[in-house]
Structures are given as structure tokens and as C-alpha cells.
Amino acid sequence: MGRRVRRVRAVLTVLVAWLSLVGGGTAWAGVEEISALRLEAPTAIGPGVTYRGFSLNGSHGPAYGHLLTVDLSNQRVSVDLLYPGVVGGRERVSRLADQRSAVGAVNGDFFNIVEAQHPGVEATGAPVGPAVAGGRSLKAAVPDGQRFGPAMPPGVSTQDVFGVGTNRVGRMDRLELEGSVRTDEEEWSLSGFNQYALPVDGIGAFTPAWGRTSRLRATCGTDTDRGAPCSDDTFEVTVRRGRVASVADKPGRGAIADGSVVLVGREEGARELRKLEVGNRVTVEQRLRPGGSGAFRFAIGGFPILRGGRPLVGLDLATAAVRTAAGLADRGRRLYLLALDGGRDYRSGLTIAELARTMRKVGAVDAFNLDGGGSSTLVTRGRGSARATVRNHPSGGAERPVANGIGVFIRR
Incomplete structure (x- = not known):
């Protein structure tokens, strides 16, 4: 009887996962269907790390994206926070990647970019949420009402983080x-x-x-x-x-x-x-x-958009933009880093709800929204190359200096 129950449970688990993947159930009610998602052939960046482009049609027009897939179970692969050496500072993602010899990277958290409402007060460039780099805590979260960025879904806080633990397993959590x-x-x-x-x-x-x-x-x-x-x-x-x-x-x-x-x-x-x-x-x-168990090796702020294969309630269905996201699958052993292209033909981007669906389509079970718009950047660095290549077209026409990012490293 025990074996039979386990077999039935396994079949049900697979069925539920399949239904979620193809958009079944009520979790996606009201979320625009992503049509004609086309994944290009992957290119190996190194052991356990691949890059590929993809195209799709969103509610506001065609979109093109860039995707890094990282095997966290590969002992030669690691992930860490990229930042300009101080919390109150900004730097381009490609420069941050070059400084640490990262093989891939995306931009990270929303940050204090302007201070038009406080004349004479300097914008700090500091990120909104908590930050952990190399196992070291750098900062905590600002109050929810002080954040920069799009509206968060109900129940989400500036304390929410995306990261990888010292056990090499990725997870979404909160840091208080x-x-x-x-x-x-x-x-x-x-x-x-x-x-x-x-x-x-x-x-x-x-x-x-x-x-x-x-x-x-x-x-x-x-x-x-x-x-x-x-x-x-x-x-x-x-x-x-x-x-x-x-x-x-x-x-x-x-x-x-x-x-x-x-x-x-x-x-x-x-x-x-x-x-x-x-x-x-x-x-x-x-x-x-942390709200969960175990210390973080790295953690970055933003907000969750997909949890357990289901979109969070209250995701924005209307406002489209160029966006960046991070996702997880295989119980935190597989990492996805995604940035949309900001080129002229694709600048309309996706809504946050569409971004959640896209992350699910490419394989993520959990996903986290990061800073977008002119900040969205994805870079890779080939073997033997001294400098990272910017894969997407930043929507502002050039790379924007950002507060931090997520870097992928391969031990040679």
C-alpha cells in the first residue's frame, strides 16, 4: 500500500507541474498568455553555465530576451553579489563583472537614484533591500514607503531577498x-x-x-x-x-x-x-x-513574482517595461538570470505578470523581479577574454551605473 500511495503522489506531482507549465489552473487567471516563445540554441559559457537568446510576443508587442542558466550543483560554479566596493556607490554591470572576472552577470536591486523631492540632498546610489556579499552582511532594507521601483504585490516587503545559501542552494527569503x-x-x-x-x-x-x-x-x-x-x-x-x-x-x-x-x-x-x-x-x-534556515553566501533585494510555480496575487497586468529577473528550479540547484532587450524594436517590454509567466516558461519555479528599465543589463565573458560583453541593448542607449548585481563565477 505504501508503494502504491507513493506512486500516485508522484504521478499527481508531475501532473500538477505540467499543468502549471502550460498555464493550467486558476493561478494564471488574468495574466496575459505569452505567445510564440522561441528559445535559441544554448551556448556554453563554461562548465555548468549556458547563455541563450529568446523571443516572444507580449501584450504590448514583440520582446527579445537574454538568459543565463547556471547549474549550482556544479562544484566549479559559484554566485555572488557584485557591487562597487561600497554600499553608497554605483558602477556599470560590465565593469563590476570585469573587476571580479565573472563569466556572467545581471543588474540587481532597485536603488536611490534621484532626489528631486529633496533639493540639496545627495542621491546615495544605495540599494533598497538587504545585501549580502561573500557571506558578509552589507546593509538592511529601507522602510517599504521609502523604496524606489514599481508597486510590489500585496504581502511583499523590502526585506524580501533572492540569494544562494552557504549550502550552495538558491532560495527566496526575508532578511530582518x-x-x-x-x-x-x-x-x-x-x-x-x-x-x-x-x-x-x-x-x-x-x-x-x-x-x-x-x-x-x-x-x-x-x-x-x-x-x-x-x-x-x-x-x-x-x-x-x-x-x-x-x-x-x-x-x-x-x-x-x-x-x-x-x-x-x-x-x-x-x-x-x-x-x-x-x-x-x-x-x-x-x-x-533570515526567515528560513541557513546563512546566505549572497543575497540581493527586489521582490518575488513567482513562488512554487504560481504567480503572486496582485502582479501588475498593465505596465510594460524592459525588465530583469532571477529564477530557481530543481529545488534551488538551477539558477536562471534573465534580462530583456531594450533595443528600439523591443523597448515596450513585458508587464510584471508577463515576466512571471515568462520565467515559468523558461523553467523557473520561483522567480524574483529586479531593477529594470535603463538598468536592465546582462553580460557574459568568454574564456580568455579580459572584458565582459553586454548581450542586451540597454534601453537608455548605454549601460547605466547600478548599485549592485548578481555575478556568476567559474573556478578554472
């Missing part, structure tokens, strides 16, 4: 900041870590990984309104080797020395930090806690 600021007398919760926007009444920590960019933007806007005025109640404390080294009424800029951390407070957070004096002992601790 846990941290504290402790003195001899008091302890306060840390509500920010290398973020371009802090929660109202919060205290944020900035480490050397932040870079030289101004920290003023962190005190602008509110948890629900990115364009709200900057706070006029702020305070900054520099802690060096466990003691307060200096204080200031407003957030500053410039490199943060090794062994130092800068605390920025707004509203109630500022009032708490004003209790500190030069020479006071202060301990600052922060970590990114």
Missing part, C-alpha cells in the same frame, strides 16, 4: 535587521544598517562599507512617504573602538575609518543619542536574520 546600541546605562534598538532611509524615530548604524556618500538622506521622508521633508531633529555620533569619539547635530559625509561606526538618529532616536558624550563606552551590534 536585529541590532542594538548599548551603553553602561541604557540599550536602544537599532533600526537601520547602511540604509539610505531610516524609520521615523529610529537609530541607524553606518560602517566603513557605506563609503563616502552623505548620510543626510537617511533622515529624509517618512515610513510611508518617500517625498516627505527631511527631519529637522537629527543627531550623529561617531564611535571609535567602542567609545564616543565625536558628536554632531546633523549627519555628515566622508569615509568612515576602520574600527569605527557612525550612529545617526532622527526624532526620538536623535533624542536618545544626545544623551551620549565624548568618551562614553558604546557597543553596537547588528545582524541580518
